[in-house]
Amino acid sequence: xxxxxxxxxxxxxxxxxxxxxxxxxxxxxxxxxxxxxxxxxxxxxxxxxxxxxxxxxxxxxxxxxxxxxxxxxxxxxxxxxxxxxxxxxxxxxxxxxxxxxxxxxxxxxxxxxxxxxxxxxxxxxxxxxxxxxxxxxxxxxxxxxxxxxxxxxxxxxxxxxxxxxxxxxxxxxxxxxxxxxxxxxxxxxxxxxxxxxxxxxxxxxxxxxxxxxxxxxxxxxxxxxxxxxxxxxxxxxxxxxxxxxxxxxxxxxxxxxxxxxxxxxxxxxxxxxxxxxxxxxxxxxxxxxxxxxxxxxxxxxxxxxxxxxxxx
Amino acid sequence: xxxxxxxxxxxxxxxxxxxxxxxxxxxxxxxxxxxxxxxxxxxxxxxxxxxxxxxxxxxxxxxxxxxxxxxxxxxxxxxxxxxxxxxxxxxxxxxxxxxxxxxxxxxxxxxxxxxxxxxxxxxxxxxxxxxxxxxxxxxxxxxxxxxxxxxxxxxxxxxxxxxxxxxxxxxxxxxxxxxxxxxxxxxxxxxxxxxxxxxxxxxxxxxxxxxxxxxxxxxxxxxxxxxxxxxxxxxxxxxxxxxxxxxxxxxxxxxxxxxxxxxxxxxxxxxxxxxxxxxxxxxxxxxxxxxxxxxxxxxxxxxxxxxxxxxx
Numbered sequence: 001x002x003x004x005x006x007x008x009x010x011x012x013x014x015x016x017x018x019x020x021x022x023x024x025x026x027x028x029x030x031x032x033x034x035x036x037x038x039x040x041x042x043x044x045x046x047x048x049x050x051x052x053x054x055x056x057x058x059x060x061x062x063x064x065x066x067x068x069x070x071x072x073x074x075x076x077x078x079x080x081x082x083x084x085x086x087x088x089x090x091x092x093x094x095x096x097x098x099x100x101x102x103x104x105x106x107x108x109x110x111x112x113x114x115x116x117x118x119x120x121x122x123x124x125x126x127x128x129x130x131x132x133x134x135x136x137x138x139x140x141x142x143x144x145x146x147x148x149x150x151x152x153x154x155x156x157x158x159x160x161x162x163x164x165x166x167x168x169x170x171x172x173x174x175x176x177x178x179x180x181x182x183x184x185x186x187x188x189x190x191x192x193x194x195x196x197x198x199x200x201x202x203x204x205x206x207x208x209x210x211x212x213x214x215x216x217x218x219x220x221x222x223x224x225x226x227x228x229x230x231x232x233x234x235x236x237x238x239x240x241x242x243x244x245x246x247x248x249x250x251x252x253x254x255x256x257x258x259x260x261x262x263x264x265x266x267x268x269x270x271x272x273x274x275x276x277x278x279x280x281x282x283x284x285x286x287x288x289x290x291x292x293x294x295x296x297x298x299x300x301x302x303x304x305x306x307x308x309x310x311x312x
Numbered sequence: 313x314x315x316x317x318x319x320x321x322x323x324x325x326x327x328x329x330x331x332x333x334x335x336x337x338x339x340x341x342x343x344x345x346x347x348x349x350x351x352x353x354x355x356x357x358x359x360x361x362x363x364x365x366x367x368x369x370x371x372x373x374x375x376x377x378x379x380x381x382x383x384x385x386x387x388x389x390x391x392x393x394x395x396x397x398x399x400x401x402x403x404x405x406x407x408x409x410x411x412x413x414x415x416x417x418x419x420x421x422x423x424x425x426x427x428x429x430x431x432x433x434x435x436x437x438x439x440x441x442x443x444x445x446x447x448x449x450x451x452x453x454x455x456x457x458x459x460x461x462x463x464x465x466x467x468x469x470x471x472x473x474x475x476x477x478x479x480x481x482x483x484x485x486x487x488x489x490x491x492x493x494x495x496x497x498x499x500x501x502x503x504x505x506x507x508x509x510x511x512x513x514x515x516x517x518x519x520x521x522x523x524x525x526x527x528x529x530x531x532x533x534x535x536x537x538x539x540x541x542x543x544x545x546x547x548x549x550x551x552x553x554x555x556x557x558x559x560x561x562x563x564x565x566x567x568x569x570x571x572x573x574x575x576x577x578x579x580x581x582x583x584x585x586x587x588x589x590x591x592x593x594x595x596x597x598x599x600x601x602x603x604x605x606x607x608x609x610x611x612x613x614x615x616x617x618x619x620x621x622x623x624x
Contacts, residue, residue, distance in 0.1 A: 001497065001498055001501040001533060001536070003498065181607070182573075184570055184573035184574050185313065185532050185570070185574060186313055186315065186573075186574040186575065187573075187574075189313040210525075210603065211603065211607045212566065212569055212570070212603050212604050212607055213522075213525075213528055213563070213566040213570070213602075213603035213604065214528055214566075214570050214573075216525055216526055216528065216529040217528040217529045217531065217532045217570065219529065220497050220529045220532050220533060221313060221532060224313070224536075240607065243606070243607040243608070245606050246603070246606050246607040247603055247606065247607075251525070254524065254525040254526075257524055258496055258497070258524070258525070258526050258529065261494075261496035261498075261499075261526075262496050262497060262498040262499075263498065290525075291522065291523065291524050291525035291558070291559055292524050292525065294555070294557050294558050294559065295493070295523045295524055295552070295555040295558040295559075296555070
């Protein structure tokens with residue numbers, strides 16, 4: 001079994017996770033979550049999204065989040081930006097890295113940001129210029145890279161074209177997102193293999209949702225095809241806007257537990273990460289899908305959110 | 313990615329699944345579940361356990377279950393038996409196959425059946441004699457094959473010795489059980505590879521619990537090492553007696569959905585299996601862990617249990 005010695009994890013719970021909650025999360029709780037994650041050994045945390053609070057109220061206060069967290073020098077704090085304005089705001093708050101998103105399917109891109117893919121790529125060129133001026137690195141998510149809620153099939157050649165375009169525009173890394181959790185291990189194996197054939201020197205991240213329970217199986221397939229970077233969402237925060245009640249991103253602690261059991265280093269302390277997972281459950285006020293957490297009793301010493309609205 | 317063209321699934325929900333419920337399930341509901349499973353294209357269903365109802369009240373009425381179900385000629389209905397008495401009862405009800413269990417760890421075997429492993433293997437020899445006389449095939453589960461709740465590590469050499477002993481006693485197949493859901497893909501790859509080196513001609517089944525979310529990842533690793541047979545529990549029925557609240561067996565429909573997405577045949581109709589999964593949720597009266605089910609709306613036409621005690 002071909003696996004890497006070490007895997008780098010990008011924690012996306014504070015962004016992709018909380019974004020999918022039905023209500024806006026109070027600023028103090030967002031900050032508490034990022035601070036808890038900063039104590040786990042994670043080196044990359046997507047901390048905020050600089051979208052319009054009108055569009056996604058859950059993501060309001062991005063600048064306040066960035067200003068309020070205790071930033072640890074070894075950690076890259078990432079801000080997602082949808083446009084030039086977002087990029088300016090993100091750079092002003094001194095994010096360490098900017099993330100941009102474009103869909104691999106026209107209909108999803110249209111539904112998501114009301115733009116064609118070409119228009120999104122244009123906007124990303126402007127964001128890239130701003131980042132270059134500010135010497136802030138940026139990376140590009142390609143969402144619906146393995147399947148789309150509106151289109152039957154996503155063309156893998158199109159995914160590669162978009163990835164090459166992002167690389168040529170200056171992306172430090174590309175993340176392929178399985179937005180609706182429909183990727184299967186065989187497909188992941190093929191797509192990752194193709195990516196490394198086409199973009200050999202570009203770092204690749206895989207962003208798996210666990211909608212159909214395949215996320216960790218997809219991680220195995222991706223590692224066997226050469227991938228060494230994965231996204232996770234603490235506790236399994238998040239969901240799927242296209243399937244109410246479905247699971248969200250793969251739970252970071254489940255990912256870390258599997259990798260450690262396989263002898264693969266992550267640099268993350270699982271017990272500290274579980275603390276943050278319990279905190280994330282407090283914050284959203286409902287049981288989350290992370291499995292490892294449910295297999296263990298919660299220690300009395302774990303973080304607890306001070307102000308929590310429990311949903312019965 | 314090395315995968316088989318076809319996988320055979322053994323459905324264990326009516327036995328391993330319901331056995332872990334906190335209450336006895338009414339006979340009519342057990343029968344309804346097996347009957348629903350018989351309509352899915354599954355060819356192997358573990359329908360009942362012939363244990364003492366004093367020991368496991370959830371498994372009472374095994375003979376009545378076997379007598380009450382509509383048996384489909386293409387399906388192997390399996391009865392789990394703990395001892396000679398159970399075997400006699402199972403054979404009397406005309407089960408198509410007998411299953412026996414022995415742990416790979418002494419302390420788990422002791423806790424489970426109050427016997428040493430050697431004593432369990434002796435009892436299995438007697439069961440094997442009965443089966444031979446009645447010309448009923450039997451297979452052997454080795455539980456805690458990947459880890460034990462009481463012992464730090466399970467010796468893989470011991471697992472292989474027990475497997476060889478079961479084969480020599482006449483087992484048609486061996487099932488390696490990850491009773492506490494602690495197996496990881498690297499370990500699975502190694503154990504399955506070793507099994508086929510040592511017992512090349514003995515059919516192998518893998519029985520994964522999803523306690524830590526690794527079950528489908530373990531299926532991938534097992535297939536790549538040559539495995540073609542897996543157990544699943546409809547809906548994700550079941551749990552872990554050592555971790556209250558934890559997930560049970562891998563959900564059969566999640567397993568089938570992944571295999572089909574990968575182009576691997578199972579002979580199972582996923583929509584019919586999902587119907588049975590919703591029925592299983594009705595029967596236990598709580599949301600089950602199967603992911604695919606939660607990603608889809610329940611069709612109005614699905615089976616519904618007529619008498620269901622919903623647990624609030």
